[in-house]
Amino acid sequence: MTSPAPLRVVQWTTGNVARKTLRSVLARPDLELVGCYAWSADKVGQDAALLCRLDEPCGIRATDDAEALLALAPDCVIYTPLHPDVEELSRILRSGANVVTSAEFLTGHSLPAGSREALEAAAREGGASLFGSGMNPGFAQLLGAVATGVCQEVRKITMHESVDVSAYASDSNMDGMGWGRPMDDPGHAADVEAASVVFADGVHMLAATLGIELDEVRCHVGFAATTKDLDLPGRPIAAGTMAGLDLRWVGVVNGGEVLDLHQRWVMTRHLEPAMPVEHGYKVEVEGSPNVTLNFGLMPDQPLDTLTVEDMHGIGMTITGLPVLNAVRHVVAARPGIVTYADIPVPTGPAAWTLAGGKS
Structure with a gap:
């Protein structure tokens, strides 16, 4: 048996949650980072790993060119701003990229009138799935x-x-x-x-x-x-x-x-x-x-x-990893807004660190 090809992902924003999701993407053989979006002009051109406070560069430089990132045809976008931007999410979904997000989105019922319907339509148009979670x-x-x-x-x-x-x-x-x-x-x-x-x-x-x-x-x-x-x-x-x-x-x-x-x-x-x-x-x-x-x-x-920063990091980990660990299931899901009711229960990465070394 051979392992499936890694899924190609784009990290969208480089804030607190992204520091945890991007670290995990780079450590996993089943995911490949192909692009990174940054809001701030001063972050454009910088290495994504360094922006997320990792010690070593990953070779992927952040950009604010959304079209260039979508042209990469990623399997999934890991969308981690604090709040969802319905127009931006719709643009990503219409491109055919699936989205997992920690950006205060689960079902869309709490969004302004018409927003949930717009996202559902964009996802179906692009044949993509939209999944939100957090802790x-x-x-x-x-x-x-x-x-x-x-x-x-x-x-x-x-x-x-x-x-x-x-x-x-x-x-x-x-x-x-x-x-x-x-x-x-x-x-x-x-x-x-x-x-x-x-x-x-x-x-x-x-x-x-x-x-x-x-x-x-x-x-x-x-x-x-x-x-x-x-x-x-x-x-x-x-x-x-x-x-x-x-x-x-x-x-x-x-x-x-x-x-x-x-x-x-x-x-x-x-x-x-x-x-x-x-x-x-x-x-x-x-x-x-x-x-x-x-x-x-x-x-x-x-x-x-334990420091305050360590405690804060735990909070960001449990916010970001539920969406990251769902990526493969979301890519395989039906088009449209999906929740835990629609996908298998996500679990952690398949490579476990055991007492005697890695499996």
């Missing part, structure tokens, strides 16, 4: 679906993300949450709902995976105030202002909440009211039998050597 929303909902596989009956699934996010305080995806806003600030809950609406996609994706037709998706928001000033890099938060967020996106059937994506994010443990966190993910299935699945993440290095 949560995304991979966490896959775990929720898998946890029901031992059940005779399922009445409700709740997925908890419970994390101290102070290591990510300065990240731009935190901007819309309103950290440091006065408590009871008018419109704050509505702003959080708008900033986190991609979690509605997570509810829709889980429902599709389970074969459930939802009546509606609701959002519930709760806040806690820090009892002390927080001197966080890039985001100082004053005592008495918001530093704890309890966020639930729920799927409703016949008036009952049957799918619950529960996020608890805090910038400190000094909160009023208290918002304890468990530093991980948990799936709870109410059914026959009841199922609890705990999903913990630990660094592969001694804890006393």
